[in-house]
Amino acid sequence: MTAHETGVITTRVDEVIRWGRKNSLWPLPFGTACCAIEFMGVVSSVFDVSRFGAELVRFSPRQSDMMIVAGTINYKMGPVLRRIYEQMADPKWVISMGACASSGGFYDNYATIQGIDQIIPVDVFIPGCPPRPEAILDAVLKLQAKIDRTPTK
Amino acid sequence: MTETDMADKTGKIELTEEELIHRASQVDETSLEDLDTEPMYVNVGPTHPATHGAFRVFCKLDGERIERAAVEIGYLHRGFEKIVEIKHYTQVIPYTDRLNYCSGLSNNVGYCKAVERMLGVAITPRTEIIRVIICEIQRIMDHMICVGANLVDIGALTNFWYFFNAREKMNNLLEALTGARLTYSYVRIGGLAWDLPEGYEERIKATMKEIPKAIKDVTGLVKRNRIFIDRTKDIGVIGPEEAVNYGFTGPCLRASGVQHDLRKKRPYYHYDEFGFDVPVGENGDTYDRIMVRVEEMWQSLRIVEQALKMLPGGPINIDDKNIMLPPKDDVHNSMEALINHFKLVIEGIKPPPGEIYDASETPNGELGFYIISDGGSHPYRIKCRPPCFYTMNTLKRLIEGHMVADIVAVLGGLNVIAGELDR
C-alpha cells in the first residue's frame, strides 16, 4: 500500500470492518462424526458459543463465513467438502476440529484423507479426540485474533 | 338443508365444518388436467441441515411428494474392519468407541464381552454390575441425543436444550470416572481400567435424581402437541413381519410391536435379576419410535437404581496373568511382573483359534461382533453388525409416498449414527 492509502480514515474503517467480521462469525458445521456431537455440546447452553457471536449456525454455505470441519473426512466425502468450500463467499475461514480432520486421526488407512489441508486451506487446527468444548472456544478466539491482525483487502 | 333455509332461521349463513371443507375442495377439474408436471430430481445431502451425519437421498419428486428415492451411504467409511487387523485386541477398544459415538461405553462392553467369551473367562461380579450401570446411563444419553435431534429436525428446538443440559450432567458424571467426555474407552478385556472412585455411588444417585425433570419437561411439551402428532403419526409405518424381515432390532423393532429385547431373552450380567419392563409400540410409525425411546429412559433409571443397591465389593479385574496387566507396584518391584507387563504390552492377548458371534443390546439395537482369531495377537477378522445399517436399508421404502419434509422426521426416528452405519 502506498503512503496515502494507509491514511487515518482507511485504517479506522479497516478496524471497524475487522471488528464486525470477527464478532459475527456464522459457523457452518460440516459435521460428520463424533466431533459433531461435541460441537452440538458447544452450541448448547452450558458452553455457550453465542457469547462470541457465533450463535447462528447456518447449514448453507452461502450464508456462513466460518466452516468448522468436525469429523473424519474420507475420500468419498472429499469432493463434497471441496465443493462446499468453494460455494462459500469471501471472506471465509476454516477451522479443522479434531484429530481426524487435522491429520486423519488414528485411521491411517485406505479410506481416510490424512488431513483436510490436503484439499482446502485451513486457518486453525484443533487437536483432540474429541477436543474439549473449551478447546473449541479457544479456537474461535484464536481465529478472532487472526482476523484482527490480517488487513482487509 | 339449503343455504336459504338456514338464512331464514337465524338471519345469517352458518355452514358446518364438513360443508366448509367440501366447498374448499371443489376445484375445477379441467384446470388440473391441463397442468403439465414434470418430475423434479432433488438431492438431500451429503451435507444437510438434519443433524444426523453424512448420507445422501436422491429423490424423484412430483410436487412435494416423493415418487422414488435412492439412498447412498459410505460418507464416513473409515475402514474400521481393515485397521483392526493390524492392531492388538486391546488396541481395538478405542476404535469400537467411535462406532456409535453417542454411547461409546456400550460398544466397548459389547466388544469386550465377545472377546471374554472367546477367552472363556468369567468377569467378577462387581465388574458385571458396574458395566450394567454404565450401559444404562449410556442408554439414557443416547436416547436423549436421538429424541432431541429428532425433535429439532421437526422444529421443536427447546427440547434439544433440555436434553442436552441433562446430558451434560451425566457427561460430567462419566468424565469424573473415565477422564474423557465422549469416547471413554474405560472397559478392558477381563475387567475395567480402574475402579470407581470413593463416594461415586452417591454421586450417581444425585445425578440420576435430576434426570426425571428433563424427561418430564420434554414429554409435557410434545406428547399432546397437535403439530408433533401430525408430523409423526402414520409417517414411516412398518409392520412387525416386515420389520423383522428387514433386519430391525432394538427400539425400532419394538415400536413395530415385536417383543424382542436381548436383555430379557438372553440375559447377561444379571439382567434377569432386575425388574424392568420393555416398552412395545403399536403402529410402527415415527411417533411410536420416539415414545418407545422416552419410555426406555424411564426403565433405565429403574435399572440403575436397582443395580446400585446390588453393587458388591471385591476386585474388578480377573486374576489371569495372560490377560490382565499386573498392578503397577508389582511392576516396579518384581521381575516376573515386569516381564509379564512387557509381554502383554508388546504381544497382547492371544485368544484360542476359532470364531465367535456375540451380540449385546445397545441403545440402538443388537450390536454384534463376529470375531475370527487365528491364535495370534492380531484379530484375523472382526465384523461388526451395526443395528442402524439394517434400519437405514428401509429408508427408501419408508419415505416413498411421503413428502420431502418427512424424510428428516423418519430419519430421526431410525437413529442413524454414521459412525456405526459406515464403520
Place this chain on the structure above:
Amino acid sequence: MSKNEREQLRPIVDDIKGRLPGAILNEEDSFGDLVLVADRKQSHDVMKQLRAQGFDLLADIAGVDLLKVEHTERFLVVYNLYSIPRDLRVRVKVYVPEDDMNVPSVTDIWQSANWAEREAYDMFGFHFEGHPNLVRILTHRQFEGHALRKDYPVMKGQWASGVSDLMPDMERE
C-alpha cells in the same frame, strides 16, 4: 449355548439334511454355537428351509478372506441367523473359490440381505446372483479393487473426483 438349544436345533438340522441331501457338508461347534457348512450351489435352498423353520432374522452377512491361514478355497461367506419366536441362533458358512465367486443371493428370502450383500461385494468381490442392485456401498464408485482382501495394502487410498450418479440406482432397487 445351552443343552436345550442344542436339542431344539437337532431336529431342524436333521430335517434339512433329509430334504436336501448333500447340501450340508459339515457341522462345527464354535465356542458353543452351532455352525453349518453348506454347499455353495445349494445354499439358497438351505436358507429357504431355515427360514421356513422359523429363522426370521438375518442378523449379519460377513465375508472372510482366508489367504493368511490354511485353506482349500480362499473366501468364505458367513450368515448369522436368529429366530425370534424360538430364540435360537445358527451360523451358516459357505466356502467360495477365488476363480468362481458366484454365490446365490438371499434377498428374496430376507430383505436385510440387500445391503449386507452389497457390502460383502464391495469389500471382497463376491458376485451375488439375483441381487437387484449390486454396486458399491461403502467406498466410492471409482474405487478399484476390494478393500478387505488380505492382499490389498492398508494404507493405499484412492481419490474420488466427484459424487456418483444415482439415477440407475433409483430405478433398480
